[in-house]
Amino acid sequence: MKSEPDDRGMFGDFGGRFVPEMLIAALDELVERSARILADPAYRAELDGLLANYAGRPTPLTFAERSSERCGGARIYLKREDLAHTGAHKINNVLGQALLARYMGKKRIIAETGAGQHGVASATAAALLGLECEVYMGAEDMRRQALNVFRMELLGARCIAVESGSRTLKDAINEAMRDWVTNVETTYYCIGSVMGPHPYPTMVRDFQRVIGIEAREQILEVEGRLPDALVACVGGGSNAIGLFHPFIGDESVRLIGVEPGGEGIASGRHGATITTGVPGIFHGKRTLVLSDDDGQIFPAHSISAGLDYPGVGPEHAWLHEVGRAEYVVATDDEALEAFQLLSRSEGIIPALESAHAIAHALKIAPTMSRDAILLVNLSGRGDKDVDEVRKILASRRKEPS
């Protein structure tokens, strides 16, 4: 099996380009020029050099021995994207796009950010490559992630507060798209996940495929065979598709995406777009979305700001429809539990996003045989979440349960 879009960027019924005419010429230019630049050996060599010598790739594959022992089932491996520069997989995509922007002659990049991880990664790449960088961030998120706002500023980027709508990630994307429409001649829009109109979902995926390519080689080297299942968290879906994609043709490998269950599906406060969403048109693509009967998008909720998105990459919607990948849910509480468990048993503090994937892996590992292999994408490190988790745990200790 293969997973490639048609020439309009459609994965089955999902994807495409649903943007105002004002962006069509820019997207056509992006399709045409990115195809040429990405195939240029000079670009390729420069990006590979940055990934190796700046971002720290390849990232290791770590056997989570004590967690595997405790589960008493599958052997759990962690793909250590937390060890990439800036602490998450986001840098893979950002280096690719920022370098592309420079090859395209654009002097300014813009980005949206939720928790601030993609914003920090974009600011980092812009500093490295000498580009001007402005990052749109919901005012609400800026308040919650003040430290990342300061990081971006230290890196020389400007963080712009978005006061419209729910003042979170989806509104930051709206505002970035408005900026791009206005400044399309000079500006490159560096999207942070497999979102937006064609060619972004495919291009971002291709920059993140390095995760799966490395993981495949590494697991073959240590175990001599492919894993039984891959597990990754899904916000927009970039770390998940980056891990999954090189394994799509390996039909024995289960692909499991973990969505944020928030306070539980029944509460309505979650971000489980594939599990509960409906087909819709949002942020430039047709995909599964959280939308009411009237077609209004409603805000997602998750303990992890990076999963707080009411849409999902179109390729995931398609992989779900054809049944090649499975999508499950982990709640805020389950993620919080896994966050602490992994810290204590492996000495790794995971990002709250990644903790969703860990939670599900710890749930299914005991049900699998001892020679089964589970490979989990540890998409980022948890330093950014430590303060938030400290507050939540402190407030819970006060509440009698």
Place this chain on the structure above:
Amino acid sequence: MARAEGRIAERFRMLGAKGEAALIPFLTAGDPDLDTTEALVLAMAGAGADLIELGIPFSDPTAEGPTIQRSSARALARGTHLRSILRLVERVRSRVEQPIILMGYANPVHAMGAEAFAKAAREVGVDGVIIPDLTPEDGAPYLDPCRARGIDPILLAAPTTPRERLEMLVRETRGFLYYVSLQGVTGARASVGRGIEERVRLAQSLGDVPVCVGFGVATPEHAREIGAYADGVVVGSAIVDTIESAMRDVSKDSSARARAVDEVGRFVEALKKPLRR
């Protein structure tokens, strides 16, 4: 089923015979509420509007500037939805002879179902639709059902649109071509985008379809300037601004609504004046 000549084509033919450019005011349905929208539509129709564009509010209006974003949010907060807007069109249809165009993002149409939307819109007498996030390529599944029922899918063209694509848009659009005056989002501007006259003349030369200009058009002076070459002028944010500021001081007060209606009526009259022949 398709009409030989739609209300929009008929309107442009009448105006064309006089050498007059169309005035197309826009407002968001449901801002501040649907009853006021009804009164505003009637007032605009009486004040010289040639076609009337009603916005369907959306949670994530990516092509809109702050004015229409706020107006969209107010309308949603009032519980306005696509079905109640269609009922509004039904109520005013027999009382205004001008073509009525719905402008809204794709997801509410998708949620209702493309066929169901086209059927309902046709039944209440909608004449055209503008769905800014649909292009002829990806938008066909939504636009075709409208066209099949005689509702004109009005396409946008942009300053960055290359000539070859412009030819396609001129061929594919129905009713008129909506030329966006500037690269950017909606919102009143101090001056009209540069170079737009040349683009409009090119689009006019590529086919028979009328070419109208919108985005940023805010004053009678702009209307006069654009009306000299374009077939019509769309004014949105400046009208929404008028409603917003009339409502601001004494919201809740019914006299504020009456004042909004009155001021919009006068503004539309002022916009139309330099276009009359």
